[in-house]
Amino acid sequence: MLPRSPALATDLYELTMAAAYFTNRVTATATFELFIRHLPAARRYLIVAGLEQVLQYLEELRFSEEDVAFLRQHPSFRGVPEAFFDELRRFRFTGEVWAIPEGTPAFQQEPLVRVTAPVIQAQLVETFLLATINFQTMIASKAARVVQAAAGRGVVEFGSRRAHGTEAAMYVARAAYAGGCVGTSNVEAGLRFGVPTFGTMAHSFVMAFDDEVTAFERFSATFPGSAALLIDTYDTVAAARKIVAAGLRPPTVRLDSGDLAELSRAVRRVLDDGGLHETRIFASGDLDEWRIASLVAAGAPIDAFGVGTRLSTSFDEPALGGVYKLVELQLDHEVRGKVKTSAGKVTYPGRKQVWRCAGANGEYTGDVIGTGSEPGPLDAEPMLVCVMRGGQRVGRPPDLAAVRERSLALMERLPAGLRDVDGTMVYPVRFSDRLVREQQRLVQAQPGPVERGTLGGPESHS
Amino acid sequence: MLPRSPALATDLYELTMAAAYFTNRVTATATFELFIRHLPAARRYLIVAGLEQVLQYLEELRFSEEDVAFLRQHPSFRGVPEAFFDELRRFRFTGEVWAIPEGTPAFQQEPLVRVTAPVIQAQLVETFLLATINFQTMIASKAARVVQAAAGRGVVEFGSRRAHGTEAAMYVARAAYAGGCVGTSNVEAGLRFGVPTFGTMAHSFVMAFDDEVTAFERFSATFPGSAALLIDTYDTVAAARKIVAAGLRPPTVRLDSGDLAELSRAVRRVLDDGGLHETRIFASGDLDEWRIASLVAAGAPIDAFGVGTRLSTSFDEPALGGVYKLVELQLDHEVRGKVKTSAGKVTYPGRKQVWRCAGANGEYTGDVIGTGSEPGPLDAEPMLVCVMRGGQRVGRPPDLAAVRERSLALMERLPAGLRDVDGTMVYPVRFSDRLVREQQRLVQAQPGPVERGTLGGPESHS
Numbered sequence: 001m002l003p004r005s006p007a008l009a010t011d012l013y014e015l016t017m018a019a020a021y022f023t024n025r026v027t028a029t030a031t032f033e034l035f036i037r038h039l040p041a042a043r044r045y046l047i048v049a050g051l052e053q054v055l056q057y058l059e060e061l062r063f064s065e066e067d068v069a070f071l072r073q074h075p076s077f078r079g080v081p082e083a084f085f086d087e088l089r090r091f092r093f094t095g096e097v098w099a100i101p102e103g104t105p106a107f108q109q110e111p112l113v114r115v116t117a118p119v120i121q122a123q124l125v126e127t128f129l130l131a132t133i134n135f136q137t138m139i140a141s142k143a144a145r146v147v148q149a150a151a152g153r154g155v156v157e158f159g160s161r162r163a164h165g166t167e168a169a170m171y172v173a174r175a176a177y178a179g180g181c182v183g184t185s186n187v188e189a190g191l192r193f194g195v196p197t198f199g200t201m202a203h204s205f206v207m208a209f210d211d212e213v214t215a216f217e218r219f220s221a222t223f224p225g226s227a228a229l230l231i232d233t234y235d236t237v238a239a240a241r242k243i244v245a246a247g248l249r250p251p252t253v254r255l256d257s258g259d260l261a262e263l264s265r266a267v268r269r270v271l272d273d274g275g276l277h278e279t280r281i282f283a284s285g286d287l288d289e290w291r292i293a294s295l296v297a298a299g300a301p302i303d304a305f306g307v308g309t310r311l312s313t314s315f316d317e318p319a320l321g322g323v324y325k326l327v328e329l330q331l332d333h334e335v336r337g338k339v340k341t342s343a344g345k346v347t348y349p350g351r352k353q354v355w356r357c358a359g360a361n362g363e364y365t366g367d368v369i370g371t372g373s374e375p376g377p378l379d380a381e382p383m384l385v386c387v388m389r390g391g392q393r394v395g396r397p398p399d400l401a402a403v404r405e406r407s408l409a410l411m412e413r414l415p416a417g418l419r420d421v422d423g424t425m426v427y428p429v430r431f432s433d434r435l436v437r438e439q440q441r442l443v444q445a446q447p448g449p450v451e452r453g454t455l456g457g458p459e460s461h462s
Numbered sequence: 463m464l465p466r467s468p469a470l471a472t473d474l475y476e477l478t479m480a481a482a483y484f485t486n487r488v489t490a491t492a493t494f495e496l497f498i499r500h501l502p503a504a505r506r507y508l509i510v511a512g513l514e515q516v517l518q519y520l521e522e523l524r525f526s527e528e529d530v531a532f533l534r535q536h537p538s539f540r541g542v543p544e545a546f547f548d549e550l551r552r553f554r555f556t557g558e559v560w561a562i563p564e565g566t567p568a569f570q571q572e573p574l575v576r577v578t579a580p581v582i583q584a585q586l587v588e589t590f591l592l593a594t595i596n597f598q599t600m601i602a603s604k605a606a607r608v609v610q611a612a613a614g615r616g617v618v619e620f621g622s623r624r625a626h627g628t629e630a631a632m633y634v635a636r637a638a639y640a641g642g643c644v645g646t647s648n649v650e651a652g653l654r655f656g657v658p659t660f661g662t663m664a665h666s667f668v669m670a671f672d673d674e675v676t677a678f679e680r681f682s683a684t685f686p687g688s689a690a691l692l693i694d695t696y697d698t699v700a701a702a703r704k705i706v707a708a709g710l711r712p713p714t715v716r717l718d719s720g721d722l723a724e725l726s727r728a729v730r731r732v733l734d735d736g737g738l739h740e741t742r743i744f745a746s747g748d749l750d751e752w753r754i755a756s757l758v759a760a761g762a763p764i765d766a767f768g769v770g771t772r773l774s775t776s777f778d779e780p781a782l783g784g785v786y787k788l789v790e791l792q793l794d795h796e797v798r799g800k801v802k803t804s805a806g807k808v809t810y811p812g813r814k815q816v817w818r819c820a821g822a823n824g825e826y827t828g829d830v831i832g833t834g835s836e837p838g839p840l841d842a843e844p845m846l847v848c849v850m851r852g853g854q855r856v857g858r859p860p861d862l863a864a865v866r867e868r869s870l871a872l873m874e875r876l877p878a879g880l881r882d883v884d885g886t887m888v889y890p891v892r893f894s895d896r897l898v899r900e901q902q903r904l905v906q907a908q909p910g911p912v913e914r915g916t917l918g919g920p921e922s923h924s
Contacts, residue, residue: 001466001468001518001519001522001653002518004463004628004629004632004650005653005654006463006628006649008649008650008652008653009622009649009650010621010622010647010648010649010650011622011647011648011649011661012622012647012648012649012652012659012660012661013647013661013662013663013664014661014664015541015649015661016661016662016663016684016685017663017664017667018665019680019684019685020667020680020684020685021667021670023683023684024680024683024684026670026671026680028670030666030670032666040600056463057463058463060463066653067653070649070652070653071649074652074659075688076659076661076685076688077662078687079684079685079686079687119670123664123666123667126623126630126664127622127623127631128628129626130623130624131622131623131624131625131627131631132627134623134624135625135626135627135630135712136627141877158473159785160471160472160473160511160589160593161473161589161592161593161596161786162592162593162596162781162782162783162784163590163626163632164464164597164625164626164627164630164633164634164775165592165593165594165596165597165598165626165627165629165630166471166589166590166593166629167466167627167628167629167630168593168596168626168627168629169471169589169593170466170471171626171627172626185473185474185475186472186473186474187470187472187473187474187477187533188466188467188469188470188471189531190468190470190474190532190536191467191528191529191532191886192464192467197474197476197479197536197538198474199473199475199476199478199538200475200478201475201479201482202475202476202479202585202588203787203788203802204479204492204494204583204585204787204788204800205482205483206606207788207791207800207802208488208490208492208581208788208791209488214625218482218486218488219482219484220783222478222482222485222542223478223481223482223538223541224482224487224541225540225541226537226538233802233803234802234803235803244730255813256858257807260643273524309781309783312781313626313780313781314780315780315781318775318776318777318780319624319774319777320624320774321624321771322623322624322641324623325663326666326669326670327668329669329670338666340665340669340695340696341696341697345719357786383857385641419578424892435571
């Protein structure tokens with residue numbers, strides 16, 4: 001694999017802006033917030049993921065001599081003074097980061113990550129932060145939906161071959177586990193993140209032997225305690241009968257094509273009639289939350305699901321439109337809130353906190369996005385916590401299994417109407433009165449036409 | 463960034479199968495072919511990409527001691543003899559690879575890559591090959607559509623922040639360039655692949671100054687020859703007027719929101735009235751091939767397009783359903799074609815060649831998929847070439863700019879009905895009579911129900 005250059009894993013404009021800030025001696029401290037304006041149509045909540053990779057990146061961010069050499073010869077940087085490249089050679093991220101912890105449900109307009117740093121630093125990290133948080137949060141959120149649909153049956157992430165490359169495959173596995181899957185087929189995610197890994201066999205293995213039973217016998221001999229036999233290469237039900245007739249007792253059989261409800265019933269019958277009550281049925285094949293919900297509703301005797309393409313690409317909503325917006329500039333001791341008034345893209349000024357309110361039964365009832373300095377509603381819980389100060393991590397990275405436990409536990413506190421696969425409920429999120437007043441004051445002071453920001457619920461991606 | 467483990471960038475079952483082949487002494491030589499069964503509904507052709515990364519992976523594939531240690535302690539490998547792990551420590555890919563070169567149009571059912579190697583090797587590389595070829599081919603194909611829609615105007619890939627992580631962002635940029643884009647915003651792709659990189663400025667830069675004109679002046683001072691000014695932070699047309707009034711002469715202005723057809727006309731008028739005839743208008747903001755085609759049809763005076771999310775995630779079709787199927791097994795001197803008869807997933811046996819036929823004007827008229835050994839139709843061109851032999855690359859890696867030239871030139875030879883953004887034409891692809899006979903013979907000899915494979919044109923993803 002190619003060596004990577006984290007400092008150049010960015011859009012060119014982050015670097016041209018850095019040069020322009022540097023040469024114009026703009027040294028203000030900036031605060032940016034990363035948030036998703038609107039949830040996609042078929043999403044009622046997000047599960048935050050990717051923060052751990054962001055913090056690792058911020059701690060390790062350096063420009064190598066190769067990186068600097070590339071920029072020096074780039075046509076856009078012709079005429080940029082050498083002092084700028086020296087600045088890059090010295091570059092360290094020294095800022096403060098607040099974030100909603102991984103595994104936490106979050107909603108439209110809520111800052112998931114907030115970065116305060118000298119403007120060059122805070123700007124430069126935009127692309128990496130967005131690519132990382134957008135992607136992993138999208139996958140964790142999709143996984144949570146699939147896990148909800150499976151209603152207690154295990155879901156294994158199986159989509160590496162359709163993920164957007166092999167690094168994406170590894171982080172899909174990480175984020176899917178954070179979102180509640182029991183594991184993945186991706187071995188690298190097992191090594192790097194401790195995600196439990198599972199595997200069965202491919203059709204090619206069955207085809208490599210003269211007959212199906214020989215393939216099953218050979219595989220079972222190698223993996224006596226864990227063999228999962230793939231039984232749809234030729235004829236699913238016939239293969240189940242052959243297993244019984246051959247006296248095999250596989251822990252699991254896997255169906256991967258055809259009418260899974262019907263086939264699972266027929267196979268269950270064959271297995272039970274043959275005394276293989278302990279053999280579990282694992283099903284895969286173009287599954288997603290809707291198909292799983294329908295199999296569960298039909299009472300299909302399936303014990304666990306493998307979900308591939310539609311999870312690993314978040315197929316129905318393959319991008320999360322997270323943005324990273326300047327909300328505050330601090331020059332000497334003057335702090336200025338910042339808003340943008342582009343059509344349909346109005347922002348809210350200043351550092352924010354998200355407060356989550358709960359009812360007496362612990363169920364979440366709604367969120368308030370307030371200014372960072374005002375008190376939250378009575379008994380509400382602040383969602384953003386400080387995770388980095390002076391470029392150094394605060395606290396230890398959470399164990400990924402603990403992140404998964406967190407997401408599963410917090411999902412239980414969301415209203416049922418939100419967790420339903422076809423739910424249309426919109427979780428209530430509002431801005432505090434003080435924040436709304438502050439935004440209106442700044443919008444009216446701007447050169448552009450005044451436009452009121454709307455919070456909105458889920459809507460189509462735009 | 464985390465260290466990667468290419469050998470473990472795979473599904474666990476590739477490794478469990480390897481162990482089962484090893485312990486059962488299955489040493490046959492296998493041939494697998496990677497192909498896409500059906501094109502997605504809104505795709506009339508594919509542009510092959512990703513082969514270079516595949517060949518690099520095959521050349522460098524090794525198991526590190528860390529990889530082996532991870533597998534040895536994995537519950538699935540309990541009881542697998544130590545000799546298997548020694549085999550992994552010695553692992554080298556020694557096989558032969560044929561492929562359709564990068565930048566070539568290809569179609570449903572056509573082998574894009576064909577691997578012949580000892581079965582353990584040929585199987586083990588499946589996940590990496592699929593994740594790489596599926597992903598990059600999907601992006602190059604989407605890019606080609608966008609480039610067609612832009613009808614000669616430049617298209618810059620801008621979607622890193624919504625790509626599926628930062629490695630995906632880099633390969634999106636590579637594949638989009640291979641598919642005809644003029645460049646990318648992704649700097650790492652510039653460093654690693656020589657893709658031309660472009661950048662403008664963000665809204666935050668404009669907002670960091672007390673007024674818009676100061677931001678424009680400062681940025682132009684740093685980049686006198688290349689500044690692209692973003693003019694939609696507050697009011698697009700007003701910003702264009704300010705640029706004229708301030709006597710700035712930016713090479714480019716960028717629109718990023720609102721009605722791009724209307725705004726581009728108004729901005730063009732302001733610029734022309736101010737004598738800025740040389741200033742180009744660059745437009746971005748949720749663009750894709752359909753929106754670009756409609757802007758072009760409306761005669762919007764836009765000189766170049768930046769395309770982000772919808773290109774970098776192939777938003778309307780975010781997965782390509784490529785599969786990697788066993789087609790032949792060779793044991794001693796006996797060669798056996800292999801087919802699978804699972805419902806809806808019938809395969810064709812043996813090593814294949816794809817022949818492309820052209821009319822007198824050079825326009826391609828249709829493809830024939832034949833057995834590897836039969837001659838092609840008169841004057842037809844073979845598409846698969848040998849790219850690796852004995853685990854060593856044949857020839858030198860092509861320059862990426864040459865791959866792009868190839869794709870642009872070959873696109874010109876496709877029927878116009880195929881290149882149209884809303885085209886419904888299906889490019890004719892058929893199997894040779896000999897291949898069909900061979901498949902029928904093997905299907906009838908199989909244990910499962912006989913099902914005829916259908917070639918089919920584009921259809922919805924399944």
